[in-house]
Amino acid sequence: MSEAVRDTFGRPLASLRLSVTDRCNLRCRYCMPEDQYVWLPRASILTFEETERLVRVFAGLGVHKVRLTGGEPLLRHDLAMLVGMIARREGVSDLAMTTNGLLLAQQAAPLRAAGLRRVTVSLDTLRPERMLAFAKSARHADVLAGIAAARAAGFGALKLNTVVIRGFNDDELADLIEFARARDAEVRFIEYMDVGGATRWSMDQVVSQREMLETLGRRYGRIEPVAGDPHAPADRFRLPDGTTFGIIASTTAPFCRSCDRSRVTADGTWFLCLYAERGVDLRDLLRRGAGDAELAALIRDTWQGRADRGAEQRLGVADRGALYRIDSLRADPHREMHTRGG
């Protein structure tokens, strides 16, 4: 493997979140709460060949973890074909996908066969009526079928992601742990974040890691931390019976100092941080006929100048509120979390 490219804080370029579409078939309140959105122009969306080429260049610079995201990645036609192209790429040792699960029942087996290794399914509630109110979808059963299909397809380390919001699902923590345990999956509770798209965010809706641990401690008894990958966003914990779960404390205890992640949007814009104001247009270079060496030089130089630590900086904001207003998101859809891939 090539020598890692490091940023100004010594963080390696190691993990890439690759959005394959900005479209989504849910309208979760923490991500896409509006009625109308400005979408990326279709002609700007990278082809599979362009995407695969970018992955090849990133892999040559040390990226070995690739996670497919959206929007909802399963809305991208023929996704298994792209999975196969990336899975064959030397250097990519971990190919994963985050999905809302609605279309997973049909696609789990072909994706697994194409070389996808791991799947994370978003599951914010076990109650269909809550999903209807919160995500404007009556398809809770499809998510559960998707989780079952992922299990049956033989994915390792199945994870369930739950964004915890006070007054919505903070009474379901133990139920979600039990649900995951019964399916040999691991739940990861995510603190509600003030990222682009979360236009209704407020601090009082955030349930902190500390509060989640207190709630679960009252139910289960002593909870122990589990040592793990220092670059992983989730802190992992173990219940007295050995069941593990994770918490991603991105709002109250951010982990920017170990962040090795960057994001490429479906139109080839590269963001060094979830909170970054601007990204780097890689599509333009690709379509102007740049060679791999030219692309690699731009990516290397840009990463070496990286000083982003967006979530840590947000900690210092007095009267913290939503990051963007709707008009600002409409003016530049790249600010949306569903465009950046969460």
Ligand code: SF4
């Ligand atoms: S806020 Fe930015 S630097 Fe911090 S963990 Fe998230 S993506 Fe990484």
